[in-house]
Amino acid sequence: MVNQIVDKKCVLIIGSGFSCAVGEKAKIAIPATAGLIKAGKSLIQKNRNPFPDLLPFIKHAQKYKPDIDIEELYDSVDIAAKMNEHHWIDGLPREPEPILKQFRHLIALLLSKIMRDRPGRQLTIPCAAMLKPFRVRAILSLNWDVIVDRVLDDANLAGDVFETRGIEPNMYGLEQPIYRWDEERKLLCAEIKLGHRAGSVLLKLHGSLNWFSCRDVKHFIPISPRAVAYAIGNPDLRCPHDGSKMDPLILPPSSGKDYSVYPFPTIWRRALEELKNADRVVFYGCAIRPTDFYLRDLLLKARMSGKEQPQVFVVDKKSREIIKRLKELIGYKDVQVWRTPTIS
Numbered sequence: 001m002v003n004q005i006v007d008k009k010c011v012l013i014i015g016s017g018f019s020c021a022v023g024e025k026a027k028i029a030i031p032a033t034a035g036l037i038k039a040g041k042s043l044i045q046k047n048r049n050p051f052p053d054l055l056p057f058i059k060h061a062q063k064y065k066p067d068i069d070i071e072e073l074y075d076s077v078d079i080a081a082k083m084n085e086h087h088w089i090d091g092l093p094r095e096p097e098p099i100l101k102q103f104r105h106l107i108a109l110l111l112s113k114i115m116r117d118r119p120g121r122q123l124t125i126p127c128a129a130m131l132k133p134f135r136v137r138a139i140l141s142l143n144w145d146v147i148v149d150r151v152l153d154d155a156n157l158a159g160d161v162f163e164t165r166g167i168e169p170n171m172y173g174l175e176q177p178i179y180r181w182d183e184e185r186k187l188l189c190a191e192i193k194l195g196h197r198a199g200s201v202l203l204k205l206h207g208s209l210n211w212f213s214c215r216d217v218k219h220f221i222p223i224s225p226r227a228v229a230y231a232i233g234n235p236d237l238r239c240p241h242d243g244s245k246m247d248p249l250i251l252p253p254s255s256g257k258d259y260s261v262y263p264f265p266t267i268w269r270r271a272l273e274e275l276k277n278a279d280r281v282v283f284y285g286c287a288i289r290p291t292d293f294y295l296r297d298l299l300l301k302a303r304m305s306g307k308e309q310p311q312v313f314v315v316d317k318k319s320r321e322i323i324k325r326l327k328e329l330i331g332y333k334d335v336q337v338w339r340t341p342t343i344s
Contacts, residue, residue, distance in 0.1 A: 017285020275302035
């Protein structure tokens with residue numbers, strides 16, 4: 001089956017199960033989306049100052065639903081904010097917005113800590129080995145971590161992952177430089193790379209740990225994935241355009257994600273084109289949640305583009321459930337299973 005995938009126009013869609021599988025191979029615990037609440041509570045208790053409102057809210061929500069997942073938890077805050085309910089929980093801030101912001105910073109802090117505590121190649125080598133059989137045209141990632149990003153940033157590993165047409169100068173398919181952190185000067189510097197813009201790409205549909213924006217979202221700054229551990233929480237990190245403070249640009253686990261902010265419209269358009277032209281689509285550790293309406297819409301638009309349906313592969317421990325969702329929600333007909341014991 002691997003030989004059937006090689007040398008085809010293959011698009012790989014990866015979810016949190018993929019990162020967990022990389023972690024298993026590297027013997028590193030990487031929390032899946034469902035495990036972020038447990039991991040987050042532990043981190044909050046050690047770092048109370050940055051999250052003064054979040055821990056009380058999580059404890060309050062778990063009184064009513066002990067097994068609440070992070071999407072339900074975030075949505076409960078998000079809905080309250082949109083309804084302008086200022087007195088929705090006694091003892092918490094009158095405005096829910098601080099909790100939403102603390103959620104985003106908690107996710108960034110959790111994942112950046114994993115990147116910081118481990119040598120880079122401890123994760124990238126097993127990751128590259130898992131990606132190598134596919135020789136993909138594009139990777140559509142639903143993950144915030146920068147494990148795959150680091151693989152593509154390593155010239156010795158990147159050639160094994162993508163097909164021979166090479167990687168675009170900006171690996172995210174955007175026409176702007178990626179920035180690096182200059183420790184001596186304490187500022188971000190543009191890293192200009194020359195090359196063709198018709199190469200392979202990593203399209204991060206929900207944002208990334210190494211993506212930042214000004215607080216009024218005027219400027220989008222992608223930095224090198226090698227520098228992410230130093231960037232998160234760095235008080236010296238300022239926008240290279242206007243000197244303003246920057247926040248991580250990630251879309252949190254909410255059913256009401258906002259994709260209107262640059263670069264998401266550009267990325268999602270490119271993702272659609274890649275899917276339309278694909279002969280093979282592989283879902284690797286990707287749950288296809290019924291509440292992820294934008295992803296479902298993306299897959300439906302690609303399937304209904306008039307072109308013959310691609311072959312679809314699923315790599316997941318819960319492959320039967322995923323196949324059922326793909327057939328019922330997307331309408332794929334040709335779906336095959338590739339079982340492996342290391343997928344979460």
